Amino acid sequence: xxxxEDTVSLWQSYSITTxxxxxxxxxxxxxxxxxxxxxxxxxxxxxxxxxxxxxxGSVTGYTGETRALFEQQNQKLCYDYLRGKIIxxxxxxxxxxxxxxxxxxxxxxxxxxxxxxxxxxGEFKKHDYVTGIHEVGSPVETVAEDxxxxxxxxxxxxxxxxxxxxxxxHARFESIHPFADGNGxxxxxLLNYYFMIHDQPPLVVYxxxxxxxxxxxxxxxxxxxxxxxxxxxxxxxxxxxDKTLTLAQSGEAPQHKPLTDFLPEMQ
Numbered sequence: 436x437x438x439x440e441d442t443v444s445l446w447q448s449y450s451i452t453t454x455x456x457x458x459x460x461x462x463x464x465x466x467x468x469x470x471x472x473x474x475x476x477x478x479x480x481x482x483x484x485x486x487x488x489x490x491x492g493s494v495t496g497y498t499g500e501t502r503a504l505f506e507q508q509n510q511k512l513c514y515d516y517l518r519g520k521i522i523x524x525x526x527x528x529x530x531x532x533x534x535x536x537x538x539x540x541x542x543x544x545x546x547x548x549x550x551x552x553x554x555x556x557g558e559f560k561k562h563d564y565v566t567g568i569h570e571v572g573s574p575v576e577t578v579a580e581d582x583x584x585x586x587x588x589x590x591x592x593x594x595x596x597x598x599x600x601x602x603x604x605h606a607r608f609e610s611i612h613p614f615a616d617g618n619g620x621x622x623x624x625l626l627n628y629y630f631m632i633h634d635q636p637p638l639v640v641y642x643x644x645x646x647x648x649x650x651x652x653x654x655x656x657x658x659x660x661x662x663x664x665x666x667x668x669x670x671x672x673x674x675x676x677d678k679t680l681t682l683a684q685s686g687e688a689p690q691h692k693p694l695t696d697f698l699p700e701m702q
Contacts, residue, residue: 439598439669442676445683446636454518461514464675465489467639469510472623474642479503485510505542506620513538517628524632526590527625529583532613533557535624540617554615564615572612581611589629597635598672601626602665606655626668638671 449460466482466489473480479500485507487494494504516538525531537557548554554561559578573581585607592600605626612618627637640648644667651664 438673438680441684442636442672442680445676445680447634451634452522454522457518457521461637464637464639465511465514467675468623468627468637469507469514471639471642472620473503473506473510475640475645475648476619477503477506480507502543506539509539509541509543510620513624517624521628521631526632527586527629529579529586532582532586532621532625533559535628536614536617536621539620539624540614544616548615556617559613560615562615564612572610578611578613582608582613585611597630597633598669599661599665601629601635602661602668604629605668606652606661606664609652610656636672636676638668639675640671641674644671 449456451457451460466486469489470480470482470485473485480503484494484504488504488507489511513535516534520531534557540556542556544554544556560575563572563575585604589600589604594600605622608622608625609618614621623640630637647667651667654660654663
């Protein structure tokens with residue numbers, strides 16, 4: 436088997452059946468995912484603050500914009516909201532997507548969206564927004580219909596090509612662009628939700644890879660081509676679980692340099 440297939444097998448070997456199981460195997464992942472997903476769109480997000488929020492429920496000595504804190508706190512709340520639904524393998528629905536959006540964007544809408552445009556977390560956009568270099572995006576009038584069609588397509592699929600279907604779900608969701616803000620964060624959360632309710636490993640889209648990530652999404656916008664995005668998601672799955680897989684396959688504790696390696700006079 437290849438590395439991706441080994442990663443899927445490792446995830447399935449965990450036999451996750453309870454919320455406690457999920458917390459155990461996603462203890463570090465959920466923090467790294469939240470940090471990177473937030474960092475892609477907000478440069479003020481820091482790993483230290485994200486970790487403090489997840490582990491302590493608060494941060495100390497913070498001097499940045501409050502929006503970054505709201506976004507990371509919302510990531511934690513969203514994980515807590517989805518835990519039971521992942522275990523129950525609750526199908527994706529428009530209502531679920533809207534609630535994910537409401538949680539992830541609560542307290543983050545700026546004055547223009549909230550006051551001038553009358554838009555709210557958990558509600559579909561009321562105006563058109565630039566979504567990419569080709570300004571794709573469903574018209575306001577068809578957002579609900581287009582999103583329901585996507586949900587129906589995903590739920591009706593009974594095959595096992597989860598990576599390809601996940602790529603389609605993510606690309607199509609981002610091209611619909613149903614909300615005024617937060618579509619990227621919702622889309623990445625929804626993608627992992629889809630993977631986990633089908634017993635597939637979740638992934639981190641790393642901030643350092645966002646250039647390639649956007650290029651793959653743009654390729655779908657330009658040509659409705661999925662191969663690049665599917666390969667990118669496969670790469671991110673492998674990258675996300677690389678150290679965990681290596682440790683599991685070796686069966687040995689990680690090796691570290693001894694103190695003497697840092698003291699030339701003792702060598």
